[in-house]
Amino acid sequence: MIKTITVAVDGQGLHDITDAIVQVVDEAGWYEGLCTLYIQHTSASLLIQENYDASARHDLEAWLNRLVPENDPLYTHTLEGADDMPAHIKAALTATSPAIPIVDNKLALGAWQGVFLWEHRRQGGQRKIIIHLAS
Amino acid sequence: MIKTITVAVDGQGLHDITDAIVQVVDEAGWYEGLCTLYIQHTSASLLIQENYDASARHDLEAWLNRLVPENDPLYTHTLEGADDMPAHIKAALTATSPAIPIVDNKLALGAWQGVFLWEHRRQGGQRKIIIHLAS
Amino acid sequence: MIKTITVAVDGQGLHDITDAIVQVVDEAGWYEGLCTLYIQHTSASLLIQENYDASARHDLEAWLNRLVPENDPLYTHTLEGADDMPAHIKAALTATSPAIPIVDNKLALGAWQGVFLWEHRRQGGQRKIIIHLAS
Numbered sequence: 264m265i266k267t268i269t270v271a272v273d274g275q276g277l278h279d280i281t282d283a284i285v286q287v288v289d290e291a292g293w294y295e296g297l298c299t300l301y302i303q304h305t306s307a308s309l310l311i312q313e314n315y316d317a318s319a320r321h322d323l324e325a326w327l328n329r330l331v332p333e334n335d336p337l338y339t340h341t342l343e344g345a346d347d348m349p350a351h352i353k354a355a356l357t358a359t360s361p362a363i364p365i366v367d368n369k370l371a372l373g374a375w376q377g378v379f380l381w382e383h384r385r386q387g388g389q390r391k392i393i394i395h396l397a398s
Numbered sequence: 399m400i401k402t403i404t405v406a407v408d409g410q411g412l413h414d415i416t417d418a419i420v421q422v423v424d425e426a427g428w429y430e431g432l433c434t435l436y437i438q439h440t441s442a443s444l445l446i447q448e449n450y451d452a453s454a455r456h457d458l459e460a461w462l463n464r465l466v467p468e469n470d471p472l473y474t475h476t477l478e479g480a481d482d483m484p485a486h487i488k489a490a491l492t493a494t495s496p497a498i499p500i501v502d503n504k505l506a507l508g509a510w511q512g513v514f515l516w517e518h519r520r521q522g523g524q525r526k527i528i529i530h531l532a533s
Numbered sequence: 534m535i536k537t538i539t540v541a542v543d544g545q546g547l548h549d550i551t552d553a554i555v556q557v558v559d560e561a562g563w564y565e566g567l568c569t570l571y572i573q574h575t576s577a578s579l580l581i582q583e584n585y586d587a588s589a590r591h592d593l594e595a596w597l598n599r600l601v602p603e604n605d606p607l608y609t610h611t612l613e614g615a616d617d618m619p620a621h622i623k624a625a626l627t628a629t630s631p632a633i634p635i636v637d638n639k640l641a642l643g644a645w646q647g648v649f650l651w652e653h654r655r656q657g658g659q660r661k662i663i664i665h666l667a668s
Contacts, residue, residue: 265565265636295400297434297530299567301634303643305583311494313440313486318475322483323490325472330465337595340588348592351583355593359581360632362495364436364528366400371528373438393634393641395567397532397667430535432569432665446629448575448621453610457618458625460607465600497630499571499663501535506663508573532667 264291264396270380272387275328275346277310277320277379280392284363284378287394288370296365300378301393306350307382308357309392314377327353350383357381365396399426399531405515407522410463410481412445412455412514415527419498419513422529423505431500435513436528441485442517443492444527449512462488485518492516500531534561534666540650542657545598545616547580547590547649550662554633554648557664558640566635570648571663576620577652578627579662584647597623620653627651635666 266287272278288298302309313319331352333345340348363378364371372378380390401422407413423433437444448454466487468480475483498513499506507513515525536557542548558568572579583589601622603615610618633648634641642648650660 265634267636297532299632299634301632301641303641303646305581305643305645310490311440312490316475319483319486322473322475323487326466326470326487327490329472331596335596337599338592340586340592348589351589352593352596355580355582355597356491356626358494359628362434362436362497362530362632364400364434364530366402366528371436371438373440373526375440376438391643393636395632395634397567432667445625446575447625451610454618454621457608457610458622461601461605461622462625464607491626493629497569497571497632497665499535499569499665501537501663506571506573508575508661510575511573 266394268392270390270392272380272382272390274387275382275385276324277381279377280380281377285370288365291396293365293398294368296396296398297362298365298370299360299362299395301360303391305354306384307380307390308354308359309361310357310379310381311361311376312379313375315375346385353383401529403527405525407515407517407525409522410517410520411459412516414512415515416512420505423500426531428500428533429503431531431533432497433500433505434495434497434530436495438526440489441519442515442525443489443494444496445492445514445516446496446511447514448510450510481520488518536664538662540660542650542652542660544657545652545655546594547651549647550650551647555640558635561666563635563668564638566666566668567632568635568640569630569632569665571630573661575624576654577650577660578624578629579631580627580649580651581631581646582649583645585645616655623653
């Protein structure tokens with residue numbers, strides 16, 4: 264089973280999409296299975312991470328921005344803006360297609376896990392995520 | 399098919415869980431398929447890497463500890479200990495849900511590949527991994 | 534359904550394998566599903582990234598080479614050559630088993646996404662990739 268969702272994001276950072284994924288899994292009503300997520304973009308990624316404390320998300324974003332800064336003289340791919348090449352590198356270092364099991368009719372996230380769209384471009388935009396459910 | 403295993407780890411580093419995963423696949427007895435692993439934690443990850451030489455695992459751990467040190471003044475998420483925020487960052491940079499094919503009744507790891515739980519907290523603990531098998 | 538392909542690579546960098554993966558999916562002729570890729574090596578990885586502009590691939594490679602240089606005095610695993618330990622670290626930071634949905638009989642890559650074998654050893658060689666298709 265395949266379902267596509269579009270998430271509108273207004274800028275860089277971790278956007279919580281847990282509820283949207285849980286809703287798709289709940290509607291499918293499967294007892295056991297695997298939910299695989301796929302983001303159709305090369306400057307955003309999908310992260311399963313700490314969902315409780317906003318400071319952890321803030322630090323993740325700040326740390327990655329420092330590791331992969333804009334305007335690095337190494338970059339030659341600069342025509343699409345100062346945030347474009349850092350966005351590709353950040354996407355390459357993080358996940359494009361995480362999978363989460365379905366157990367007892369529920370998405371089996373750990374107690375402190377949420378699902379996030381990690382937007383790496385400044386302006387954000389409409390991001391498409393394909394959700395595949397397998398038994 | 400879903401199976402959950404719990405791995406007790408005594409501290410940071412790469413813990414070889416290959417045998418436990420192979421056992422689940424062997425017991426299932428499938429000829430072909432896909433084995434997806436999922437770790438229900440945000441400060442540990444799952445790695446498929448070199449299983450032959452312990453020095454490679456040592457260097458992986460040492461390199462990542464240097465890239466993501468404790469007590470970085472950038473961190474604001476510090477209430478849960480000096481090793482907590484680095485653990486979240488390390489988990490974000492590595493895999494939460496790797497998949498390995500099953501071919502000819504066997505987990506199709508390469509000649510030098512093993513499966514590791516990569517613990518990023520100092521104290522370790524009980525870590526839950528969900529294993530999903532698909533045909 | 535499982536299929537194994539072997540890709541000959543002549544050195545470090547991003548090698549476009551999109552056509553080979555698309556061909557396997559096209560031949561299978563499935564309407565909907567999931568295509569999971571698995572690389573049986575610990576010094577190469579699989580990347581879904583920007584396929585349009587070669588400068589983006591160049592910068593990805595240059596950036597990762599700077600982050601994980603050869604001859605770092607931290608390394609103790611040095612017997613297999615100066616490029617061996619950096620290759621393991623690069624593989625640990627990038628994907629071993631990405632998955633791409635199949636939608637309407639086609640591999641559902643985004644408009645600018647391609648599939649790449651990311652070779653991290655200088656000499657390259659024959660790299661085996663297992664392709665698993667699930668409905």
